[in-house]
Amino acid sequence: MSEPVILTQGLGRQFAGKWAVQDLDLAVMPGEIYGFLGQNGAGKTTTLRLLTGLLQPSAGTLCIDGLDHRTGSRELKQRLGFVPDTPPLYDYLTGRQYVALVASLWNVPRRERDDRSDQLLDRLGLAEHADLLCKGYSHGTRKKIHLVAVLTTAPRVLLLDEPSSGLDPMSNKSLKELLLAESARGTTVFLSTHGLELAEQICHRVGILARGRLRAQGTVAELRHQHAERSLEDVFVAITQAATP
Amino acid sequence: MKLLAADLRVLRNLPTTNLGRRTLLSAAIGIGLLAMLTWWFAQAVVTNPQLLARLHRETGGDELRGLLGYGLMACPLVATWLGLALAQRQLFEGQELALWRQAPIASARPAMQVLVRATFLSCCWAAALALPFLSAMLQSRQAPAWAHGLALLTIVGATAPMLATLLAVHIVLVRFFAGRWLRLVFALIGALASVGFSTWLLMTMFARGHERVQDVVAIASLPRQLPWTIDTGAALLAAAARGTIDIQALAGLASWLVITVLVFRVVADLHPRAYERYLTAEPPLWRNHRRWSTSVASTLRKKEFAQVLQQPGALIGFLVFGVLVFALAKEQVMVGGILKVTRVPRDVTHLAVLLTQWFLAVLLVLYAHMGRLVLADSAQWALYACSPASAFAILRGKLTAIFAFMLWPLLLVALTGVWLLDANVTTLAVFVGVALGGTAVAMGVLAVVGTSPALMRPEDSGHTAQGGKNFLGALVLVIAFQLAIVPVSLAIWDQLANEQNHRLLSHGLALQWAPIVVGIALAYGGLMLLLGMWLGSRNLRRLLRAK
Numbered sequence: 001m002s003e004p005v006i007l008t009q010g011l012g013r014q015f016a017g018k019w020a021v022q023d024l025d026l027a028v029m030p031g032e033i034y035g036f037l038g039q040n041g042a043g044k045t046t047t048l049r050l051l052t053g054l055l056q057p058s059a060g061t062l063c064i065d066g067l068d069h070r071t072g073s074r075e076l077k078q079r080l081g082f083v084p085d086t087p088p089l090y091d092y093l094t095g096r097q098y099v100a101l102v103a104s105l106w107n108v109p110r111r112e113r114d115d116r117s118d119q120l121l122d123r124l125g126l127a128e129h130a131d132l133l134c135k136g137y138s139h140g141t142r143k144k145i146h147l148v149a150v151l152t153t154a155p156r157v158l159l160l161d162e163p164s165s166g167l168d169p170m171s172n173k174s175l176k177e178l179l180l181a182e183s184a185r186g187t188t189v190f191l192s193t194h195g196l197e198l199a200e201q202i203c204h205r206v207g208i209l210a211r212g213r214l215r216a217q218g219t220v221a222e223l224r225h226q227h228a229e230r231s232l233e234d235v236f237v238a239i240t241q242a243a244t245p
Numbered sequence: 246m247k248l249l250a251a252d253l254r255v256l257r258n259l260p261t262t263n264l265g266r267r268t269l270l271s272a273a274i275g276i277g278l279l280a281m282l283t284w285w286f287a288q289a290v291v292t293n294p295q296l297l298a299r300l301h302r303e304t305g306g307d308e309l310r311g312l313l314g315y316g317l318m319a320c321p322l323v324a325t326w327l328g329l330a331l332a333q334r335q336l337f338e339g340q341e342l343a344l345w346r347q348a349p350i351a352s353a354r355p356a357m358q359v360l361v362r363a364t365f366l367s368c369c370w371a372a373a374l375a376l377p378f379l380s381a382m383l384q385s386r387q388a389p390a391w392a393h394g395l396a397l398l399t400i401v402g403a404t405a406p407m408l409a410t411l412l413a414v415h416i417v418l419v420r421f422f423a424g425r426w427l428r429l430v431f432a433l434i435g436a437l438a439s440v441g442f443s444t445w446l447l448m449t450m451f452a453r454g455h456e457r458v459q460d461v462v463a464i465a466s467l468p469r470q471l472p473w474t475i476d477t478g479a480a481l482l483a484a485a486a487r488g489t490i491d492i493q494a495l496a497g498l499a500s501w502l503v504i505t506v507l508v509f510r511v512v513a514d515l516h517p518r519a520y521e522r523y524l525t526a527e528p529p530l531w532r533n534h535r536r537w538s539t540s541v542a543s544t545l546r547k548k549e550f551a552q553v554l555q556q557p558g559a560l561i562g563f564l565v566f567g568v569l570v571f572a573l574a575k576e577q578v579m580v581g582g583i584l585k586v587t588r589v590p591r592d593v594t595h596l597a598v599l600l601t602q603w604f605l606a607v608l609l610v611l612y613a614h615m616g617r618l619v620l621a622d623s624a625q626w627a628l629y630a631c632s633p634a635s636a637f638a639i640l641r642g643k644l645t646a647i648f649a650f651m652l653w654p655l656l657l658v659a660l661t662g663v664w665l666l667d668a669n670v671t672t673l674a675v676f677v678g679v680a681l682g683g684t685a686v687a688m689g690v691l692a693v694v695g696t697s698p699a700l701m702r703p704e705d706s707g708h709t710a711q712g713g714k715n716f717l718g719a720l721v722l723v724i725a726f727q728l729a730i731v732p733v734s735l736a737i738w739d740q741l742a743n744e745q746n747h748r749l750l751s752h753g754l755a756l757q758w759a760p761i762v763v764g765i766a767l768a769y770g771g772l773m774l775l776l777g778m779w780l781g782s783r784n785l786r787r788l789l790r791a792k
């Protein structure tokens with residue numbers, strides 16, 4: 001049995017004395033797609049920012065790919081890819097220029113960069129947009145361009161914050177295929193989502209977060225079985241309602 | 246009415262947040278300062294019997310009307326400035342526009358609301374620049390209290406029609422000619438209007454007393470040649486000062502106001518279509534197939550260039566800056582005194598003039614360029630923080646781009662040297678050498694201040710907050726730059742002065758000194774740059790760390 005790629009113990013983060021995330025124990029295996037569910041404000045984004053090293057934990061430990069997170073080492077950052085829910089594009093760069101910028105930050109050689117990004121742009125139907133300024137992109141296009149940029153860096157651990165929000169059905173399908181392909185190549189995928197369908201279709205395991213704590217985790221089938229509910233939606237509702245005081 | 250109520254509510258809510266309080270405070274300080282300066286100047290006018298007597302003679306006893314007209318002149322200027330500089334953004338890029346268009350309100354309502362907002366803003370500025378002057382004039386004639394209230398009406402009367410006309414022209418042009426050229430023209434005119442207005446403000450507010458008096462005489466002695474709205478307003482106020490109401494003037498002013506608003510109302514019906522055309526006439530297509538390299542520093546350098554080259558507004562900013570530098574050089578701002586010195590060789594005065602102008606130009610742009618280090622990338626900061634790129638490489642890439650941008654003031658000043666001063670090649674060469682060293686010093690200072698965590702930490706939300714911190718940052722930057730320049734300047738000056746005590750600073754001696762001065766400047770610049778980069782990359786590493 002191999003070691004978990006994402007391993008947290010008692011991880012937590014406070015903002016102004018209030019815990020946004022608390023006592024989080026996660027173990028995500030190599031090549032696994034882990035879905036993180038929770039209401040608005042449950043702490044999903046905070047968890048992702050902790051995992052990427054953008055936020056300092058207030059408590060607990062965090063180990064990614066065998067590397068302790070506190071060092072914030074460049075070696076660790078090289079292996080991580082993060083897709084936030086609002087993509088940080090530059091309005092006055094073209095999509096291709098943006099991809100090149102991100103690739104250079106992650107030290108991707110030119111050949112690999114061009115091969116991968118061309119392929120990804122085609123796959124997400126972005127070829128005709130890639131040479132226009134990002135300023136004019138629609139919301140979904142912005143998300144997809146950033147996704148292309150991050151995938152071009154070939155991360156070993158991929159963290160995505162609500163990747164499917166704002167995508168059209170075609171792109172959503174491509175996204176699912178891309179994530180499954182990444183997972184098949186051994187990339188560990190950790191994503192937060194409000195789309196239960198996405199979770200049911202591609203996630204190997206899901207965790208349900210409510211009020212900053214992990215309330216349940218397992219495969220979708222396990223969760224349904226444990227809670228004697230018919231659908232993931234029912235399980236989600238039951239768990240979040242149980243957590244509300 | 247609902248839109249108006251919403252705007253009023255926003256105004257009322259402003260003081261409840263930190264950011265809003267800061268915005269209000271800085272606006273109040275700016276407007277208050279202008280009002281105070283205007284008040285002082287007005288006091289100087291009313292207590293100047295010679296001036297009043299002269300005006301009395303030249304206007305045939307109508308000097309009050311002339312003076313009131315002079316006071317009102319600020320109104321159309323403010324209206325022109327805001328109309329040109331803000332119109333495009335307010336009419337076509339406001340965030341609420343999308344909502345307003347969907348709402349079940351009259352199709353002309355959004356444009357009318359923009360007019361209301363713009364009028365409010367312009368009248369605040371115009372009142373700061375005109376009301377104290379008008380009030381002082383009225384007070385000096387013991388005018389009744391209601392005359393001061395009437396002054397407000399004349400300010401609106403002199404501001405709103407101009408504004409309405411400019412906004413209407415914008416709407417019509419966009420409705421029928423929307424496209425990237427029109428956008429460029431608007432951006433250019435807007436930038437020029439902003440620069441023009443601030444230059445006018447500086448020139449009038451800080452002009453020497455007798456120059457301003459000349460101004461007053463030139464305008465106030467010919468009240469009937471002033472624009473109609475202004476003269477009518479002045480006539481109305483002059484009558485009010487005597488305790489009577491000039492019905493004809495009042496009716497004229499009021500009907501003009503109503504007519505322009507009605508005409509605007511008609512044009513406003515074109516706004517929805519104009520807005521649509523504005524949105525669909527997208528900015529230029531850039532087909533840049535040139536592939537970027539893969540090193541962090543060179544990509545970041547290219548990114549900074551691309552952001553300037555691909556952004557019409559930024560390019561225009563560079564052009565306008567060029568115009569400004571030429572205007573300053575032409576007016577001999579800060580260097581008039583140096584040019585009058587005759588005891589030293591001409592080349593040395595030229596060098597001193599060029600260096601002074603360069604210094605001024607650098608102070609004008611340094612802060613804006615410093616933002617490129619961290620602040621301008623606030624929204625993307627998470628990307629940098631997640632990336633394995635080294636802080637030093639990031640800093641190096643950005644600094645090389647900024648260094649290239651800082652060559653622009655150097656080039657401009659050298660060109661003014663050629664065209665306006667007729668400086669010779671040696672002088673220009675020495676200037677370029679010293680200014681390059683100076684640019685390196687500026688880069689060193691900028692690398693430290695622009696990355697200092699206390700001043701520049703990007704907000705979590707990615708928004709760059711305006712306010713006190715920015716002002717402090719600019720202040721620290723300018724002072725640090727001056728402090729960094731001072732030691733070598735003093736040392737060189739000291740040496741030169743010593744030499745000069747023994748013999749006159751001759752042309753030969755100046756030539757002999759030139760390579761040494763350039764060498765010192767370059768060496769010192771290099772040293773400061775290295776030091777700055779070392780400290781700057783340490784700062785940057787702290788900014789990139791987890792919070």
Ligand SMILES: Nc1ncnc2c1ncn2[C@@H]1O[C@H](COP(=O)(O)OP(=O)(O)OP(=O)(O)O)[C@@H](O)[C@H]1O
Binds near residue numbers: 015016040042047
């Ligand atoms: N920078 C911050 N400062 C203060 N509080 C914060 C900050 N970031 C997050 N929080 C708080 O932490 C809690 C969790 O927020 P988080 O953004 O992680 O939620 P989320 O699960 O991603 O919600 P959503 O589904 O709406 O994206 C919220 O109560 C939020 O107010």
Ligand SMILES: [Mg+2]
Binds near residue numbers: 044045046085161
């Ligand atoms: Mg979130």
